[in-house]
Each structure stands twice: as C-alpha cells, then as structure tokens.
Amino acid sequence: MKIKEALGLENFSLEAEVLLVYSLKHENIKTQEQITKTFLYTNPNFKLSAKAEKKFKKLIEKRATGVPIAYLIYSKEFFGLDFYVDKNVLIPRPETEMLAEEGLKFLELGIRNQELGKTINILDLGAGSGNIVISIAKNIKKTIIHNSSFIIHFHASDISPQALKTAQKNAEKHKVKISFIKSDLFKNLPQIKFDLIIANLPYLDPNWISKQLEFEPKDALDGGRDGLKIIEEFLQQAKNHLNKKSTLLLEIDPGQVKKIKKLVKKYLPRKKLSIIKDLSQLDRIVKIN
Numbered sequence: 001m002k003i004k005e006a007l008g009l010e011n012f013s014l015e016a017e018v019l020l021v022y023s024l025k026h027e028n029i030k031t032q033e034q035i036t037k038t039f040l041y042t043n044p045n046f047k048l049s050a051k052a053e054k055k056f057k058k059l060i061e062k063r064a065t066g067v068p069i070a071y072l073i074y075s076k077e078f079f080g081l082d083f084y085v086d087k088n089v090l091i092p093r094p095e096t097e098m099l100a101e102e103g104l105k106f107l108e109l110g111i112r113n114q115e116l117g118k119t120i121n122i123l124d125l126g127a128g129s130g131n132i133v134i135s136i137a138k139n140i141k142k143t144i145i146h147n148s149s150f151i152i153h154f155h156a157s158d159i160s161p162q163a164l165k166t167a168q169k170n171a172e173k174h175k176v177k178i179s180f181i182k183s184d185l186f187k188n189l190p191q192i193k194f195d196l197i198i199a200n201l202p203y204l205d206p207n208w209i210s211k212q213l214e215f216e217p218k219d220a221l222d223g224g225r226d227g228l229k230i231i232e233e234f235l236q237q238a239k240n241h242l243n244k245k246s247t248l249l250l251e252i253d254p255g256q257v258k259k260i261k262k263l264v265k266k267y268l269p270r271k272k273l274s275i276i277k278d279l280s281q282l283d284r285i286v287k288i289n
C-alpha cells in the first residue's frame with residue numbers, strides 16, 4: 001500500500017493523517033526524512049512496509065469502534081505541550097487549560113507583589129496525566145523563577161496509582177520536579193498549608209456520562225449525585241490545608257454554580273468565591289480565595 005492509497009482509506013482524512021504518521025514513526029521506516037504530515041504529502045508514492053500497513057489498518061479499525069484518537073497514538077496536546085496519555089487517565093480537555101492559566105496568574109502576581117512566602121506549595125489534586133501541574137511548572141520556569149529567590153514546591157496527587165505513573169512519566173518527559181502522592185482527597189497528603197490548590201475532580205452526575213465517554217476511566221468522570229459528591233468532600237477537607245491567603249481553583253459544570261456557592265458558604269465561610277467563564281462564555285472555573 002502507498003501513502004496516497006492509505007490516505008484515501010478514510011473519510012476523516014485529518015485523523016487518517018495522524019494515524020498514518022504514527023504507524024510510520026513506530027515501525028522503523030527507512031527514510032532519511034522525518035515522518036511528519038508534510039512527509040505524507042511530499043511522498044505520496046512511498047510504499048508502506050507490511051508491518052506499518054497492518055498497524056495503520058488496525059488503528060483505523062479501532063478508531064471506527066470509537067476509541068479516542070489520543071488513546072491510539074498515546075498523545076494529547078495541552079497548553080502547547082505534548083502529554084503521554086493512556087486508558088488510565090482522562091484525556092486533557094481544552095477548557096481545562098484555564099486552570100493552568102489561572103494558576104500561573106496567581107503565582108506570577110503573588111511573587112511579583114511579594115504576597116507569597118519564600119516557599120510556595122502548590123497542589124494539583126486529582127492530577128490524572130499531570131497536565132495541569134506540569135504545564136504550570138514548565139511555564140513558570142520560563143518566566144519569573146529564574147530571577148527570584150522563591151522556591152516553588154509542586155505536589156500532585158491522585159487516587160489512582162496508574163494515573164500517577166502516567167503523570168510521573170510526563171514529569172520526566174518535560175523535566176520538571178514534582179512530588180507525587182497517592183491519596184484519596186487529602187488523606188495521605190502532608191500536613192501543610194498549600195498556597196494554591198488546583199482540582200479538576202470528577203464532576204459529572206452518573207446519568208450525564210454519555211456513550212462518547214465510555215473509553216475514559218469512570219473514576220475520572222463520575223462525581224456522584226449531581227456530580228458534586230467528591231467536590232463536597234474536597235471542600236469539607238480543604239479547610240485544614242489552607243491559610244488566609246490560599247487560593248483554590250476548581251473546574252465545574254456550568255450548571256453547578258448555585259450548588260457550589262452553597263457548599264463554599266457552608267465549608268469555607270471566610271473565603272470569597274468568583275466564577276471564571278470559559279471561551280464559550282460558560283461558567284467553568286471556581287476561584288475561592
């Protein structure tokens with residue numbers, strides 16, 4: 001099979017391109033050139049090896065059953081970085097980039113205005129692939145950390161040991177130092193006050209989990225009744241890990257605002273809450289400080 005024939009196999013040619021590049025890259029194709037999308041279009045008559053052809057066809061078959069492309073190529077871009085992903089972790093979503101963005105803003109402002117202590121503790125609770133905390137660690141390095149005497153300690157936790165392994169792999173890939181802890185919410189976490197806690201916990205009611213999400217880990221999605229059971233436990237436990245200046249950033253479903261407000265009033269009555277909208281103008285991030 002030639003490249004031009006392979007690309008004609010699928011209607012969704014964008015996806016076919018991605019799967020073909022992946023198949024060629026991982027089957028030791030003998031060429032001096034790098035295997036990229038450009039390679040496909042500049043070498044339409046390049047003949048696939050039997051192994052690459054078999055691999056490509058298998059991937060197309062799996063994709064046809066609904067397996068997300070990120071799980072087929074073990075990769076997803078988030079905040080401009082490439083993350084390793086597998087079936088043990090939720091595939092990072094574009095709207096979650098706002099959590100990384102808000103986390104960075106908090107740190108940069110806090111450090112610039114000398115509002116934070118010299119050692120800053122940041123926790124990504126329910127870290128999954130590590131996409132949020134790694135994006136922050138990677139980007140904060142580039143900006144202020146070189147010129148300051150602040151020490152930022154990054155912590156990442158998850159209830160799933162498999163997810164933590166994936167996150168660790170990503171931290172190594174991106175060369176950032178993070179302490180990983182397996183923990184059910186705050187149970188095994190160090191008894192310290194965190195300056196910033198970011199949590200994209202499961203927030204879907206089990207009835208909202210559509211067939212489209214069936215390939216992703218249920219424990220990463222199912223937030224219990226109203227999608228708020230885990231978040232309520234989180235807010236209840238959080239007070240012991242916060243000081244006056246600490247900030248919490250949570251991702252939610254836009255329909256949960258009213259209930260979240262009630263929960264914050266109940267468990268963190270001294271803190272103020274604000275809502276940040278996503279790019280579709282939907283209420284997406286809860287900031288508690």
Ligand SMILES: C[S@@+](CC[C@H](N)C(=O)[O-])C[C@H]1O[C@@H](n2cnc3c(N)ncnc32)[C@H](O)[C@@H]1O
Pocket residue numbers: 089090091092093096125126127128129130131132157158159160163183184185200201202203219220221230
């Ligand atoms: C919605 S996913 C988010 C993953 C990643 N942070 C992201 O934004 O893409 C929720 C994560 O929380 C973890 N989780 C679920 N229940 C938890 C609990 N009780 N304590 C800690 N982590 C939990 C899941 O294993 C999953 O990795």
